[in-house]
Amino acid sequence: MKNTIALLLLLISHHLFSQNIDSEKLNNYFNYIENNNLGVGSLSIFKNGKEVYTKNFGQKNIPQLTYDKNTRYQVGSVTKMITAVLIFKLIEENKLGLNDKLSEFYPEIPNSDKITIKNLLGHTSGLGSYVVKDGEVWVTEKVSDKDIMALIIKQGKTFEPGEKVAYSNTAYYLLTKILEQKHKKSFQKLVHSEIVKPLRLKNLTSFKPDQKNVFLPYHYENNSWNILKKDIDFPNVIGVGDISATPYDLNIFINNLFHNNILKKESLALMQPVPEKESWGRGMAIWDFDGIIFYGHGGDTLGSHAILIYNKEADLSIAYDTNGERIDKENFMKNVVNLLYNKEIKLPEIKDKQ
Numbered sequence: 001m002k003n004t005i006a007l008l009l010l011l012i013s014h015h016l017f018s019q020n021i022d023s024e025k026l027n028n029y030f031n032y033i034e035n036n037n038l039g040v041g042s043l044s045i046f047k048n049g050k051e052v053y054t055k056n057f058g059q060k061n062i063p064q065l066t067y068d069k070n071t072r073y074q075v076g077s078v079t080k081m082i083t084a085v086l087i088f089k090l091i092e093e094n095k096l097g098l099n100d101k102l103s104e105f106y107p108e109i110p111n112s113d114k115i116t117i118k119n120l121l122g123h124t125s126g127l128g129s130y131v132v133k134d135g136e137v138w139v140t141e142k143v144s145d146k147d148i149m150a151l152i153i154k155q156g157k158t159f160e161p162g163e164k165v166a167y168s169n170t171a172y173y174l175l176t177k178i179l180e181q182k183h184k185k186s187f188q189k190l191v192h193s194e195i196v197k198p199l200r201l202k203n204l205t206s207f208k209p210d211q212k213n214v215f216l217p218y219h220y221e222n223n224s225w226n227i228l229k230k231d232i233d234f235p236n237v238i239g240v241g242d243i244s245a246t247p248y249d250l251n252i253f254i255n256n257l258f259h260n261n262i263l264k265k266e267s268l269a270l271m272q273p274v275p276e277k278e279s280w281g282r283g284m285a286i287w288d289f290d291g292i293i294f295y296g297h298g299g300d301t302l303g304s305h306a307i308l309i310y311n312k313e314a315d316l317s318i319a320y321d322t323n324g325e326r327i328d329k330e331n332f333m334k335n336v337v338n339l340l341y342n343k344e345i346k347l348p349e350i351k352d353k354q
Contacts, residue, residue: 021045021053025339029347030057033327036350037061040218040225040324042073043336044247046317049255051248058324062218062225070203072214072244073321074234075306076299079206079243080172084121084283085257086179086190088267091117095182098270098282105178106149110156117178119161120171121282126163127170128155131237137302139236148173148236165280169240176239187239199256204245207234214244215323217303225324228303241299247319250308254296254317258310289337294318298329305329316340 033039040058044051059065090096096117102125103112111126119125130152131139152170159166176187183190188206196204205211217228234242245253256262263271272295273281280286287294287309296309296317305325310317318340320333327348335345 021047021340022342023053026053026055026336029335029339029345030055032347034058034061037220037223037225038326038348038350039322039332041320041322042247043321044251044319045340046251046255046319048315049259051251054248062324067215068213070213070246072203072205072246073306073323074214074217074231074241074244074301074304075250075308075321076241076301076304077169078245078250078297078299078306078308079237079239079241080299081283081297081308082191082195082243082253083172083175083179083187083239084271085262086194087117087121087175087283088263088271089194090179090182092264092267096178102174105181106174109153109174111161115161117175118282120168120175123165123168123171123280124162125168125171126157126159126161126166127152127168127174128158129167129169130155130173131169131232131240137232139232140230140302142233143236165278167280169237172240173237179239191243195253195262198262199252201245201249201252204243204249204253207238207242207244209235211244215304217301218324219303220324220326231302231304241301245321247321250306250319250321251317254308254310254319258295258312258317287333289334289341290343292337292341294337300329307333309333 034057040062042056045053059067087096091098098116098118100117101113102109102115102120106112115125130148131137133151179190180187188208191206217231218225219228232241257268260268271282271284273279273284273286275286275293284295285297287296292311294309294311299306304323307320307329318336320329322329338345
């Protein structure tokens with residue numbers, strides 16, 4: 001009987017959490033970050049499909065910074081989750097199959113006769129990361145698709161398909177090119193027609209050469225925030241890491257995804273990694289905060305960082321964007337989750353002045 005009561009109390013306490021977010025605790029955390037120059041960014045929390053908390057922090061510490069509620073952040077590889085969704089939409093339309101071979105599109109790539117669409121989605125292709133050449137990120141200046149493809153071929157395979165998991169930017173570059181071939185339109189137009197327009201998103205877009213109202217990346221040096229001199233040249237990472245968005249629009253996207261308004265539930269299930277068996281699914285990762293499970297994706301450019309995650313049990317999503325990171329995004333998000341679940345946190349140490 002006592003065990004039953006304890007279980008009921010546990011369930012009730014979880015239910016109480018799901019209805020009440022302690023804004024004061026969150027505000028205190030973000031105020032600490034801002035007052036100690038530990039970061040610049042924005043966060044949005046959705047519960048049951050609606051925004052229940054939002055916070056901008058750190059912007060006042062950059063006197064020359066101008067922004068408004070529509071200013072977007074570069075979200076890096078969160079882009080890949082959208083690319084994966086577009087691939088699964090093609091699969092649902094029977095225009096592509098998970099077991100289709102890469103050789104149908106790019107026979108010149110090593111092992112393409114063995115690599116499947118599923119391998120590309122799940123980082124099990126054995127292909128590398130074209131954004132790095134000779135140990136350095138080289139896509140900070142405009143390069144041609146021809147040069148990128150030549151590097152992909154030169155890098156070749158590092159293991160046989162399905163043998164293990166290794167994060168591959170190359171895989172998502174190729175998936176993007178396959179999408180463009182199948183639809184006979186650019187990735188930018190695909191994102192607009194398949195994601196932005198149906199969801200009525202105002203502040204999410206694939207890269208545009210003349211894009212405006214996007215946060216520049218900053219780094220902290222000599223006791224002040226300074227614009228990062230060089231970041232990724234985003235036309236080089238279309239479909240891989242080019243999308244910019246507000247946290248609000250990212251939450252709209254992931255909530256519609258998990259509420260089966262974009263893909264069928266069967267497709268969504270295939271995207272998700274299997275808990276305790278996989279860290280990566282097919283376009284989506286698992287985030288385990290001491291037993292509290294979220295699904296989603298993170299992203300990094302050289303100066304901007306993002307996390308977009310969703311918890312199914314609580315119907316809770318969190319979108320975090322930063323263009324001035326001094327606390328790595330994973331630890332930052334762990335503190336946010338712990339605060340939401342009424343757990344104790346250790347405030348980040350104030351780093352030495354640089």
